Amino acid sequence: MTARPRTTAGSVAALTVVRPGPLALLQDAGRFGHAADGVGRSGPADRAAHARANRLVGNDTGATAVEVTLGGLAIRAEIEVTVAITGAPAPADVDGHPVAHDTPLLLTTGKTLRLRAPRTGLRSYLAVAGGIDVPVTLGSASTDTLAGLGPPPLAAGARLPVGTNRGAGNLPTATPLGDPVTVLRVLFGPRDDWFTDPAALTTGEWQVSPQSNRVGLRLSRPDGGGPTLDRARPGELPSEGLVLGAIQVPPSGQPVLFLADHPLTGGYPVAAVVVDADIDRAGQLRPGQRLRFVPA
Template identity: 85%
Template sequence: MLTVVRPGPLALLQDAGRFGHAADGVGRSGPADRAAHARANQLVGNAAGATAIEVTLGGLVIRVEHEVTAVITGAPAPADVDGDPVAHDTPLVLAAGRSLRLRVPRTGLRSYLAVAGGVDVPLTLGSASTDTLAGLGPAPLAAGDRLAVGTSRGTGPVPAAAPPGEATSVLRVLFGPRDDWFTDPAALTTGSWQVSPQSNRVGLRLDRPDGDGTVLTRARPGELPSEGLVLGAIQVPPSGQPVLFLADHPLTGGYPVVAVVVDDDIDRAGQLRPGQRLRFVPA
């Protein structure tokens, strides 16, 4: 059993996601950084999709009631056990009664804490993931929550750790399906963009840093009827300032989608902080 002493700014339970319900209007959700989540689980011997804790900007403190093996991956949050520093990306054994604390990561946004056996919680539509847009799944963790340890077991190679974050992230895009709605869709890949404070697991709102490039200008008036959206879609409202959709994205929307981020680059987008810059390049 794990007890949440402090949740930090935001700590959510996430498994691999909620599959097969898009036709019912329910998205996949799941971890914002899928590779870091899978790595955490596999380092402690779980199936890659076992339920783990996604920690935004550190601050989580948990106490264990029984000995358990744990690991922290993703954004490299300095951590300690009752004041003694512990390594990132390395499994550690927590004795009964010990407390693990994560501080604010040096780079990146989201860290993943997995324990051997996974976290055992009731499923909603077949998943333990918290979808912050739809309000499905477990509530965000709060002080005093007690989490049971499950029995997940897995095999297979452990995915490689992501390289350290860069000052300006580069994300590859495929243009379309609505790039013809813009006078110059290539403006998306000119200059840099900056992550707005109004960003979350649903998506990154992007602004232009002063003097760096132009907004995207519509070539036609009006709006589209709502149509399907996918993970990584870059939707452009009339302001010309894009929204890059992440794990908890809606399934439909009426603003034109100028391009879609290549799936292999989505995990990197999930680690971008407000104020950080990024560039898009053609895939």
């Protein structure tokens, strides 16, 4: 799931965006080795779903694909291509004929694939055989919404070249979706000693705020209930490193769970970190959904 993307010669403009939906971004496996320069990895919010879409069409797991937020994407084939849709199960059709999720699909010349809003989950992934071949920035074609690096969000009329990316390997497992309350495992620290009762994080439920995005999930207590994360000491920390899955707690006591486009440093204390195996589930949470943290 961490294969480096490849940009290949000989690509052709094979797909045209008819409608981008609320947000459609290009994502490969991410931008490696630039943390010291202040540049994060970015990449797909649901890494397993992105990798699975690529493997279904025969690509390396890190090939560039489209991350579609809440459906709405319509894309027309200019040549015959094979595609696959994974992640949040967005109902899809080709010129009005329903097509399956999580399986390779032959899209013939002139046909338009449309994705509607998924019933569960937030982000779907559309991969095309050969991979989407666009220029890279610092070795990656991923769009980092915080740093402003990579290709811009897809817009109507955008033409997507398809290359010759090919790979081999196992098919990654799909991310589980649809639980009424999503459970995420956490490791406490490194700054849990900054709170009078850090176990309050794993007591009761939290709810995803509408002020959430690829940078992070802002969390609050449903209906204002449940214990708060009160500070045990005054003042703030000097800025220190942040990692994917870090749960940072500002003075309000309402945590922020950092996702793919997270900043690399921050001054608020980090009470815990979500284990890496659960990050993809966090990347599929939509505003209003409830979650619960449990000790790993």
